[in-house]
Amino acid sequence: MSVRVGILGATGAVGQRFIQLLDGHPTFELAAVTASESSAGKSYREAAKWRVGTPIPDDVAEMEVQPTAADALDDDLDLIFSSLPSGVAADVEPDFAEAGYVVSSNSSNDRMAEDVPLTIPEINADHLGLIEVQRDERGWDGALIKNPNCSTITMVPTLAALDEFGLDRVHVTTLQAVSGAGYDGVTSMEIIDNAIPHIGGEEEKMESESRKLLGSFDGAELSLHGAEVNASCNRIPTLDGHLESVFADLADDPSVDEVAEAMEAFPGIDLPSAPEQLIHVFDDPMRPQPRLDRNLEGGMAVAAGGIQSTANGIKYNCLAHNTIRGAAGASVLNGELLVEEGWV
Structure with missing residues (x-):
């Protein structure tokens, strides 16, 4: 089965990751790329300042960049991936969904909307049921689905593994890579x-x-988890890979070994881009490290380590590749879930 897909905002940093990840994909055929008006009409090679560490795929390099507008895009597409800036996406993505396109988006707008699925396939695939609510409420033939922020997606798989011990409260401090701000987001002098x-x-x-x-999700509405979450977010001079220190207060009193086992045994999902093992746990207290561990399983796995007991629960470090698992890879995985579950 071949699923024809397009990318909105294809020339940016995350858009380039989409192109890299879709090259040779077993299901998805990239059929359209869009960008700003200044890039529309050019070949992708001319429009994009390519910065990914692999060459532009030859077929994409010569593809004509289209305007980012629902009425200008080929309607023979089964699925659209969006890497638009959130301010643009907030205006544009609903137009595509209303026009009948299913949009798997990395953009931050509407993530917390009550009728928009915010999904990590291994964690909450059932939340896709919100698509029916969304279509009923908004009158759309298409749909809008989101993946979470790059720092959120690094931590949440480990929290999901801890939830069996009664997750009460979370404090997290992040050390986030500069690529999370985009190529021009943080200057070298800063x-x-x-x-x-x-x-x-x-x-x-x-x-x-x-x-x-x-x-x-009960089939009609979604209830937020009751845990309190507090975050402190910091930018550091690593290129890729968000490292996070998590302190989790738990109702139960699991041992370090029980926590490590729960993380390593947390079930994955059988989709083409999914890692065989979602969470890799290191015994070495010096791991995980961005340079050593961000590319685990093609950048789609989460690494954890430094697990220790605290007075109220557990503390540990976790890491994921922020532009792969935390951005384009997450949207691609959501797209695969949409196909698997029959929404596309």
Whole structure:
């Protein structure tokens, strides 16, 4: 089965990751790329300042860039991936869904909307049921589905593994790579020999999105998880890979070994881009590290380590590749889930 897909915002950093990940995909055939008006009409090679570490696929390089508008795009597409800036996406994505397109989006707008699925396939695939609610309420033939923020998606799989012990409260401090801000997001003069102890909007995203992802869906509405989540987000001079220190208060009192076993045994999902093992746990207290562990299972796995007991629960470190598992790869995986579940 071949599923024809398009990418909105294909020339940006995340858009380029989409192209890299879709090259040779067993199900998805990239049939359209869009960008701003200044790029429309050019070949992709001309429009994109290519910065991914593999060459532009030859067939994509010569593809004509189309305008990012629902009435200008080929309607013979089964699925659209969006990597648009959130301000643009908030206006554009609903137009595509209303026009009948199914949109798997990495953009931050509407993630917390009550009728929009915010999905990590291994964690809450059942939340796709919100698509029916969304279509009923908005009158759409298409649909809008989101993956979470890159820092949220690093932590939430480990929290899902801990939930069996009664997850009460979470405190997390992040050390986030510069690629999370986009190529032009942080200048070298800001970040070299430095750390920036604030990332605008990031803490709020982690605190709210985590509770939605871990929440329960009864077929009609979604209830947020009851855990309190507090985040402190920091930018550091690594290129890729968000490292996070998590302190989780638990109702039960599991041992370090029980926590490690719960993380390693947390079930994955049988989709083409999914890692065989979602969470890899290191015994070495010096791991995980961005340079060593961000590319586990093609950048789609989460690494954890440094697990220790605390007075109220457990503390540990976790890591994921922020532009693969935390962005384009997450949207691709959601797209695969949409196909598997019959929404596409």
